[in-house]
Amino acid sequence: MSTQDSxxxxxxxxxxxxxxRLLELTPELEELLTSKDAPVLELKSPxxxxxxxxxxxxxxxxxxxxxxxxxxxxxxxxxxNSLHILRPSRGEISQADIKVVEEEAxxxxxxxxxxxxxxxIAKCSSTLELHVPPGGFSAILFLEKSLRLYDRRSDDDGDxxxxxxxxxxxxxxxxxxxxxxxxxxxxxxxxxxxCEQGWMELCAFVDGAEGVACWRPSARSRLAVxxxxxxxxxxxxxxxxxxxxxGDLWKSVLDDDEEMxxxxxxxxxxAVVRRICIADERPPxxxxxxWASFDKVECTQWVGETYLAATAPATSSAxxxxxxxxxxxxxxxxxxxxEATLSRLPNGCYNSPDPxxxxxxxPSQRQLTNKAASAPAAAAKAKNTxxxxxLLKGRR
Amino acid sequence: MPSIKLRPHCSSPVKATATASxxxxxxxxxxxxPSGLALxxxxxxxxxxSGNEEDDIDYSSMDNPASTFETPIGKLMFPDYSVHxxxxxxxxxRAYMYIGRYQRMTGEVKKLPRPIAVLxxxxxxxDEELEVVEIVRYKIFFKSRPxxxxxx
Numbered sequence: 001m002s003t004q005d006s007x008x009x010x011x012x013x014x015x016x017x018x019x020x021r022l023l024e025l026t027p028e029l030e031e032l033l034t035s036k037d038a039p040v041l042e043l044k045s046p047x048x049x050x051x052x053x054x055x056x057x058x059x060x061x062x063x064x065x066x067x068x069x070x071x072x073x074x075x076x077x078x079x080x081n082s083l084h085i086l087r088p089s090r091g092e093i094s095q096a097d098i099k100v101v102e103e104e105a106x107x108x109x110x111x112x113x114x115x116x117x118x119x120x121i122a123k124c125s126s127t128l129e130l131h132v133p134p135g136g137f138s139a140i141l142f143l144e145k146s147l148r149l150y151d152r153r154s155d156d157d158g159d160x161x162x163x164x165x166x167x168x169x170x171x172x173x174x175x176x177x178x179x180x181x182x183x184x185x186x187x188x189x190x191x192x193x194x195c196e197q198g199w200m201e202l203c204a205f206v207d208g209a210e211g212v213a214c215w216r217p218s219a220r221s222r223l224a225v226x227x228x229x230x231x232x233x234x235x236x237x238x239x240x241x242x243x244x245x246x247g248d249l250w251k252s253v254l255d256d257d258e259e260m261x262x263x264x265x266x267x268x269x270x271a272v273v274r275r276i277c278i279a280d281e282r283p284p285x286x287x288x289x290x291w292a293s294f295d296k297v298e299c300t301q302w303v304g305e306t307y308l309a310a311t312a313p314a315t316s317s318a319x320x321x322x323x324x325x326x327x328x329x330x331x332x333x334x335x336x337x338x339e340a341t342l343s344r345l346p347n348g349c350y351n352s353p354d355p356x357x358x359x360x361x362x363p364s365q366r367q368l369t370n371k372a373a374s375a376p377a378a379a380a381k382a383k384n385t386x387x388x389x390x391l392l393k394g395r396r
Numbered sequence: 397m398p399s400i401k402l403r404p405h406c407s408s409p410v411k412a413t414a415t416a417s418x419x420x421x422x423x424x425x426x427x428x429x430p431s432g433l434a435l436x437x438x439x440x441x442x443x444x445x446s447g448n449e450e451d452d453i454d455y456s457s458m459d460n461p462a463s464t465f466e467t468p469i470g471k472l473m474f475p476d477y478s479v480h481x482x483x484x485x486x487x488x489x490r491a492y493m494y495i496g497r498y499q500r501m502t503g504e505v506k507k508l509p510r511p512i513a514v515l516x517x518x519x520x521x522x523d524e525e526l527e528v529v530e531i532v533r534y535k536i537f538f539k540s541r542p543x544x545x546x547x548x
Contacts, residue, residue, distance in 0.1 A: 008473045009422045011493065012466035013444050022435075023513040025531065030511050033528055038404030043526070045399075065402070082441045083535075085514060086434040088419040093466045116422045118434070119466050120442065127512065186399065 010117035012093055017120075020085055022127040023065075023074075029130070032067055042066045043074070046142065047187040053145040058133065062189075065130060069193040071137040072130035083124045089117035139198030141364060142188040143216065147204055150215035152264070171266070177206040178286060184214050196285045203275045205267040217268060219309035223331070225272045226303055228253045228263055230333055240294045240333065243281075246273055247290070276302050300339040304328045305349050308360040315351065318359035403518060403527040424477045424487070427505065427534055433514055435535040438501075442469060470494040472536070474505070491536055500545045503538030 025033065032038060045063045046054065056062060065072045172180075181204075185195040202216045217225070230240075232252030238244045250266055270289050274282060276299050277292035307328050312319045321342070329337040342350075342358075348366040350358050419432075427434045444467055471494040476487035488505040495501070511533045518525035 007422075007477060007479075008471045008494075010468060011470050011472045012468045013442060014464055014466050015444065016464065019516060020529070021515045021526075023515055023528075024510045025513050026510065029513075030531065033404050033513065033531060040404065041402040043400040043402055066399075081437050081439050081539075084436040084438065084442070086423075086436050087432045088421045088423075089466060090419050093468055116420075117466075118421075118423060118472065120436065120469075123441070 012119040014119045014121045018122045020122045022124050024127055024129045026130055039068050044189040046189045050142055050187055054141045064189040066191040069191055071190040075129045076126050077129050078126045084120040085122040086118045087121055089119040137190045139188050139190045139195040143198050143202055146184050147214050147216040150221050151218040172208040180206045180212050180214055203271040205271040207265045207267055219306050223306050223310045243291050243293045246292055296336050300336055301344050303331050304345050312359040315353050315359050318353045318357040321356055321358050324358050401525045424474055429530050431530045433530045435532050437535050437537045439539050493538055495542055499542035501538040501542045505534055506537045507534055
């Protein structure tokens with residue numbers, strides 16, 4: 001038969017077999033891994049404590065694959081077919097064994113030389129697939145559980161502030177702050193960029209006054225920093241909409257009396273400034289924020305949301321709408337007051353228990369309502385897929 | 397839980413012990429990869445007659461070439477492939493695998509819908525680390541059962 005004369009390759013099975021895993025790549029990952037200076041990726045799962053605190057409804061145990069900026073959930077997909085990994089043979093086959101597949105040389109003249117051979121060195125019955133759930137991954141829920149809540153009131157004239165320990169431990173250097181932050185992010189199963197994004201959104205900061213600790217300020221603390229910052233800026237004539245030195249702003253919030261404790265750590269002021277400054281001008285977290293300027297609209301929005309979170313965190317503590325609007329305006333610099341309207345608040349951040357009142361909706365609750373809305377879309381998508389995991393997920 | 401690093405490049409070529417004599421890769425060029433690794437998918441599995449399955453993952457003996465041995469299974473053929481015309485991809489439609497001398501499977505070479513990274517434990521490092529040994533874009537795929545052949 002003619003096919004027998006064409007190029008044929010001896011196929012063998014090597015023992016012992018080796019251990020490999022197969023990972024299906026997305027186009028972005030393929031590009032990343034084949035680029036010249038491809039980064040080291042990480043397989044991350046939450047620490048046991050975090051896994052219990054932040055329950056993922058879709059999976060008990062999970063591992064996420066993290067690039068510097070992206071996160072993917074790894075799913076192991078079993079196959080009834082077996083995937084063998086081949087490599088060229090090194091000819092460790094005895095000539096006698098070859099008779100199993102080939103008649104003796106001479107008769108057909110087609111005996112393969114041992115180097116014309118490939119060998120199966122591993123078998124995989126499953127592959128690892130990657131997927132990103134609708135809504136993506138966020139570090140915020142994990143950070144909220146990992147960071148200590150900072151809830152000191154700076155408008156109490158410093159009576160309960162910091163208890164004089166600030167001078168015993170000098171301010172932390174950027175390197176120490178970075179190490180502390182990275183230690184927290186280590187246990188959070190999302191990419192570094194997403195961790196830093198969450199850190200920045202929460203205005204989290206590192207403070208060395210009571211041993212090195214990472215904090216997330218309460219809404220009340222964030223609002224207090226904002227009020228103090230506006231007061232200081234007005235007194236010192238700093239125009240927040242134009243570029244200003246963050247060092248000048250810090251001086252403006254300090255009392256004239258140098259003996260006084262600062263109302264809050266400088267790192268907290270910097271975290272708040274970083275959060276609300278114009279995004280394009282925001283330096284990476286690893287760098288100090290030296291200059292900043294605020295955008296009137298975005299800043300007003302943040303202040304409104306923060307005020308609501310601080311004063312009406314739940315339905316039971318809802319406040320009157322007009323009262324809220326008045327208080328919101330009072331938090332703003334004089335020229336910004338016109339910006340404070342309900343339509344300016346971020347989508348879904350508030351709820352109205354009755355037509356005259358308003359209260360804050362936690363970001364995690366907002367996600368739930370978003371998910372409910374997108375569920376039919378997911379079901380429709382599942383119908384079009386041939387993946388059994390997707391097909392069966394909706395029926396459980 | 398500590399994170400596990402996944403290194404993008406193979407720090408050492410597959411089985412660096414044999415660098416001096418990297419075996420000639422007999423597969424069609426399209427299936428060849430820098431490390432020489434390729435993928436073969438079968439419906440079912442290959443049963444090799446030597447009982448103890450636990451031997452399969454005996455890493456301790458892996459560096460010793462004397463302890464690895466190959467059992468011939470059959471032959472792979474790409475009947476329409478020609479070395480002289482590697483750009484023509486029509487040959488991919490037909491591939492044969494002979495098992496022993498009297499059974500044959502018919503299959504094809506397929507481009508993977510998504511490339512597959514072949515991972516394994518980093519042997520160089522002490523910590524548990526993984527590395528991407530290869531990124532494979534094609535597979536040899538046999539989806540049918542073997543048929544008997546008599547005219548060998």
